[in-house]
Amino acid sequence: MDLAGVAPAETLVPSTTDEVADILRDTTGTLMAVGSGTKVGWAAPPASCDLMLRMTGLDRVVDHQPGDLVVVAEAGVRLSALQKQLAQHNQMLALDPPEDGATLGGIVGANASGPRRLRFGTVRDLLIGVTVVLADGTTARSGGKVVKNVAGYDLGKLYTGAHGSLGVVVSTTWRLHPLPPARGAVVVRVADAAQAGRFEALLSRSTLTPTAVELRWDGAAGELVVLFESIAASVDAQSDAAIALLGTGERVDTPPPWFGERPRGGIVLRLAYVPHALPDVLTALPDGSSGTASACTGVAYVSVPSDTDLAALRTTIAPHDGSAVVVEAPDELRDRIDHWGPVPDSFGLMKRVKDQFDPGRRLSPGRLLGGL
Template sequence: MEALHETGVTVRSATPDDTVGGVLPRWVALPESTAEVAALMRVSAAHDLAVVPAGNGTKLGWGNPPERCDLLIDTRHMLLDNGSTVEHSFGDLVAQVGAGLPLDVLNSTLSRFGQELALDGTPRAGTVGGTLATAIAGPRRFRYGTARDLLIGVTVVLADGTIASSGGKVVKNVAGYDLGKLFTGSYGTLGVITEATFRLHPILTDRRWITVEPHASGEPASPAGGGHGAAALVTELASALAEPSAIELEWPDLLGTPTVSALVEGVAAGARAEAVRRLMDGYGNALITAEAPAWWAVPPGEDVLLELRVPPAAAYPALRAVAARGLPARVRGSVASAVLWVALPADVDEAAFAGFVTGLRDDLRRLGGALTVLTAPGEITRGVDRWGPSGALPLMRRIKERFDPGRRMSPGRFVGGI
């Protein structure tokens, strides 16, 4: 479209590599600044173009396929106003970052100053914008919180091309809204995140992982029978004086015994790790290592991946519910924070998948939990709502109407077809 080229932004035709959940855009734009994104959005508004923001594309298969996608905005070439990708305030432990910067590149830059953005569990090439848009967080959420907790300022471009900011480095506020909290986890349905400002932490270089396969606590063989010992161990670790930064569970076979691993880092890490090892030895043979287990902060699968959330006290009943569904699921994640990944076999059929998701959601609802289908082939999700029911849906729809009344921002990708 000629109007897109008139913005001065590089625009090319889309290729199959640009597909969003199976939907191929018409064009891909490569802006280099927030102002250029605003220009693209003004043209899109004038011509009723549906827009999807993207970084390195590591999570473009997550969520619902968009109802339509005319323009993919690739944020990887964007710079801050000062011409850099990172503006680091060392003394304040703060960094302002372009949305298209991969997290591993950001932390490599910050590490030279002994600081980091304490987020993990994202794909290696995952960008700042993609991490915020999908609200993904890894093992150390137990100590440091999630992206939403570490975000102190954000700049976005709204559907009509308005540039708005909130928090640190404010340019223009949208009255009454905390943009950082609204846009984190919104899957690109409210606008385009172009810049973010984060609170940083000093790098704690002395790190020890303590790993154990818990005993089955003498329970009879049954689905998730070995989980009770793991649940008891996690409860003890969560309140331990050694203050682990993360407590993760790896359960490749729900008829077997799970592995539990805890991370201790910082001051007196060696002595604290030894204290954790002694605690864990009551559940199995605990080992201390200087390297993380190979499965740490890595999703248990890529083809069919779900996210399970429940109150921490309901984590063990939730695991039993997963096992009782009868499919060979692999579970990994934080029992202490009660956010778990569930991977199913790539060859699961449509009926089995629908039965698993529907039945497990019924079980989790009674526990105060929820289940989201992060990614799965379209042919097995036809009869399944990837997001499931949400009591907040009426409010979310009002927010969508406020920010994107024309339904042009990633239409249909989020909860309730927002």
């Protein structure tokens, strides 16, 4: 496996935390940890990689306490495998990124989530404990096996979205939820960006409690899916109420096949913005764009043409607290496009954190914003 176009000189597959610690303690070159590799494009390519750690060898579910709705699992555990095990106890980890084979460590590193983020939150909300190996081989732990734990620094939030640049995540502890007994959805055709914005506003201001509100957008029109997961009576009542609220819609038992998927081809961007700016963001997209948006959370994944002026797009959506991060790009563009966009005022703090955790700049060098 190459790492966004960079071929590692050596690959190791550790199977214990101690092995990871020994490797980092004994290695002086640059290093990058990956799981199944489904999201290696979700940041800038590394400046170099002497050693790649494949974390798939750490694949054990260490502890599951059904009564406490908590599970401890190593970084190489695949989310799909964990969900199957949890389902035997009528439970789930309420994260649903669509990447097939995604591991827990990779999900944390990329801060990956899916449609359920509207109701259950993201990685930062569900991750209650983490064990990491620092650049010098020291093992650090934060959080615990209870949902409320405030002792020490919250390393879980720091490592979420860090793409392995501050240390290697080896174990994760998660808050779980019961599996919903019933589900149903309302599907609505969306004529234009203005109507998409009106539907988003109506749903956000209502007393309905959908699990997800997802919009598929083809550049001029789209389709909205409002998903409800609860007891059957609640699903029925809320579905009917959503149709009455929006003035249109069709009830379905299962969301359409595109639900929760990310677009492919061209340059794929992760857009973030204030939710009420949805119509402005859709209008700002260049011709030929398409994708999906979690309409009530202000997150979208869109494919834009390879010749898109990313700087201009970022400038246009910036007044809406908007950002556009590259998560996929053609090979010929990957090394010469700006993956992250403008450096924020907090960049100085980011550099100090990097210097504290990885003073030698050996871990995933150059992957983060500003070349960190």
